[in-house]
Amino acid sequence: MILRTENLSHRYSSTWAIRDINIEIERTGIIGLLGSNGAGKSTTMNIICGALNQTEGNVFINDIDTRKQPEEAKKEIGFLPQFPPLYSDLTIDEYLTYCAELRSIQKTQIRSAVNEVKERCGLAHISSRLIRNLSGGYKQRVGIAQAIIHKPRLVVMDEPTNGLDPNQLIEARKLIREIGQDHTVLLSSHILSEINLLCQEIIMIESGRVVFSDSMDAFNSYAQTKSLLMRLETPPHAADIMQVSGVTQTEFLTSNQLRIFFEGSYDEISDKLIAASISGSWKMKEISPDKGLLDDVFKQLTNRSA
Numbered sequence: 001m002i003l004r005t006e007n008l009s010h011r012y013s014s015t016w017a018i019r020d021i022n023i024e025i026e027r028t029g030i031i032g033l034l035g036s037n038g039a040g041k042s043t044t045m046n047i048i049c050g051a052l053n054q055t056e057g058n059v060f061i062n063d064i065d066t067r068k069q070p071e072e073a074k075k076e077i078g079f080l081p082q083f084p085p086l087y088s089d090l091t092i093d094e095y096l097t098y099c100a101e102l103r104s105i106q107k108t109q110i111r112s113a114v115n116e117v118k119e120r121c122g123l124a125h126i127s128s129r130l131i132r133n134l135s136g137g138y139k140q141r142v143g144i145a146q147a148i149i150h151k152p153r154l155v156v157m158d159e160p161t162n163g164l165d166p167n168q169l170i171e172a173r174k175l176i177r178e179i180g181q182d183h184t185v186l187l188s189s190h191i192l193s194e195i196n197l198l199c200q201e202i203i204m205i206e207s208g209r210v211v212f213s214d215s216m217d218a219f220n221s222y223a224q225t226k227s228l229l230m231r232l233e234t235p236p237h238a239a240d241i242m243q244v245s246g247v248t249q250t251e252f253l254t255s256n257q258l259r260i261f262f263e264g265s266y267d268e269i270s271d272k273l274i275a276a277s278i279s280g281s282w283k284m285k286e287i288s289p290d291k292g293l294l295d296d297v298f299k300q301l302t303n304r305s306a
């Protein structure tokens with residue numbers, strides 16, 4: 001097992017920031033940690049990487065207990081924190097050499113490790129530049145380079161695409177995908193579409209608890225088929241719509257537009273609503289699956305877990 005957390009819990013003060021987080025990852029690829037601001041993503045990642053001591057629970061990296069053998073465990077972890085610790089007065093070469101030394105790479109291997117990671121992260125052509133003079137996108141690549149220089153099995157990236165411009169975003173995603181081919185990448189974001197683009201698996205946390213953990217495909221089918229949008233020219237009372245079997249909640253967005261939450265498949269419920277619209281003269285103008293506003297998915301999942 002590459003990563004396993006066991007009832008991981010942490011409190012900074014009196015309230016729990018995360019509670020009973022259980023994660024198991026056993027293969028390479030990109031796993032997304034999705035959650036709104038303050039959900040507990042950074043806390044979880046900081047603990048996994050040994051930057052914060054948990055209040056309760058255990059973390060195993062490559063089956064090594066990070067509390068009992070922190071040095072051994074850290075050999076298999078690379079970490080790109082939300083604010084990477086870059087030294088702006090060093091050049092890329094100097095900084096990466098320093099990181100290689102910190103990671104206890106053998107002296108004779110340091111130069112080749114630095115060269116290899118520069119090549120991989122597209123930094124070779126600017127390696128004598130001072131970090132302070134780099135664009136945000138290049139600084140991010142240097143941050144990624146330090147996280148993989150020692151070839152760890154697990155690479156943890158806290159919001160790695162946050163704040164990048166559209167071109168930098170494309171480059172960063174490409175690099176992260178490449179890294180995901182031979183490493184396990186645990187990546188956090190508060191943006192569902194970002195996780196959707198990059199990840200094969202998703203772990204969603206809300207208020208410090210895991211509310212969903214499955215493949216991206218499973219998440220998408222869950223998130224997208226549970227609500228639909230409908231426009232009616234002469235809508236009835238919500239209570240009448242609730243009579244349609246399978247409808248669990250009706251929400252008026254405007255006087256004509258509604259969001260309907262339902263159980264079962266979209267095809268089934270839309271047939272029933274269309275039939276009800278005809279017999280009740282609701283004059284349906286439009287019906288479509290709701291693409292799943294993240295807030296709604298959070299709400300549904302949080303209710304489900306409760």
Ligand SMILES: Nc1ncnc2c1ncn2[C@@H]1O[C@H](COP(=O)(O)OP(=O)(O)OP(=O)(O)O)[C@@H](O)[C@H]1O
Nearest residue numbers: 012013017035036037038039040041042043044190
């Ligand atoms: N150093 C700290 N001291 C006290 N409370 C903290 C500290 N760091 C985080 N918290 C609290 O712990 C909870 C989880 O925060 P965390 O930073 O892990 O969330 P997050 O999902 O990473 O959010 P963001 O995307 O905003 O960074 C929040 O309620 C936050 O206010």
